[in-house]
Amino acid sequence: MxxxxxxxxxxxxxxxxxxxxxxxxxxxxxxxxxxxxxxxxxxxxxxxxxxxxxxxxxxxxxxxxxxxxxxxxxxxGPDLLPMLLTHALGDGADDRWLTEVFEVRQEVGAVVAARAAAHRSADQADALRAQMAAVTSARDADAAQLAEAEVHRMLAAAAGNRVYELLVNSLLKAYLEVRSLFRAPFADPAVAGARLAPLVDAVCAGAPDAARTAAEAYLARTRELMLGR
CATH class of the missing domain: 1.10.10.10 (Winged helix-like DNA-binding domain superfamily/Winged helix DNA-binding domain)
Structure with a gap:
């Protein structure tokens, strides 16, 4: 070895x-x-x-x-999250970590989306639309999953607060290291892109309240698909 x-x-x-x-x-x-x-x-x-x-x-x-x-x-600190999430997926481990990571992902994601809608530039809006199209046109589930992760990085960058970028990076690192277990929402990239569209549209339209609602709905639905509950 x-x-x-x-x-x-x-x-x-x-x-x-x-x-x-x-x-x-x-x-x-x-x-x-x-x-x-x-x-x-x-x-x-x-x-x-x-x-x-x-x-x-x-x-x-x-x-x-x-x-x-x-x-x-x-x-x-947040860098421990990948270890905790991997441990949570082990036999007989404390699966509350899995639930708690997804809870924070949803809560932080909603705040980030609202801030992104309020602060995004025209160039960032164009980039978000292009990245959403990359999810829809991805060649397979893995490519769609990675493209979708990049959407969240772009939303965090558009939020106008670098601390949110670091938080999103930590959550994505925890998630991406075990992403093969959470591929269900991306089995059909076109459907995945359509599911994401209301969130991106609200951010690009500069509508913080709509972006927050869309993010909560999107992240709740992907959580259901990933965890089967």
Whole structure:
């Protein structure tokens, strides 16, 4: 197995063990030599995996102490969302994360759409229409899904607040890493584009209230199709 793939797999296993509280917040992980042996990997691979978990806010390596498990609800940020969503899709995992990610996606998306309608430029409106057409004319579900994700990035850019852009980036990163599981709304790209049209039309028309309503309806419907509920 390639080293990167091995580290990816190790990150996933350690993440699941931390989130499942096999290693509770405040506890120390076993010494690196023992931990590497328990997962059947080298210490080098383990070190790479621990760096990634530290970047996500799950652990912290302290000099003279070892690697300590953090309370991710205090130390984690939006970059942890991809890990949490992947964990939520695992067997026996806490699927509330899945529900909560989609809730925030809908709430943030509605605010972003309303702001985009109020602040978008003529050039941004033209670009949004062109991107919606790219969804409709996509060659397959995967291409339509990626084209639709770009619509949300463009809406965030049009909203006139860079913090919303970063929030949307975090939500999209969480979603796109497991997008193959959520392809149902894009099985027919033409239908997907038609479903998206009221949202884009409202933003391009400069109608914030209509854009908010359209975004809520669109995101609620895609959520139903993605989750089957």
């Amino acid at each position: 390639a080293h990167d793939s091995l580290v990816d797999a190790l990150v996933n296993r350690l993440r699941d063990d931390v989130l499942a509280r096999r290693y509770p917040a405040g506890s120390r992980l076993p010494p690196e030599r023992d931990l590497a042996a328990s997962y059947g990997v080298t210490r080098t691979s383990l070190k790479h995996a621990l760096v990634r978990l530290a970047q996500a806010g799950l652990v912290e390596t302290r000099h003279g102490v070892g690697t300590v498990v953090l309370d991710y609800r205090r130390h984690g």
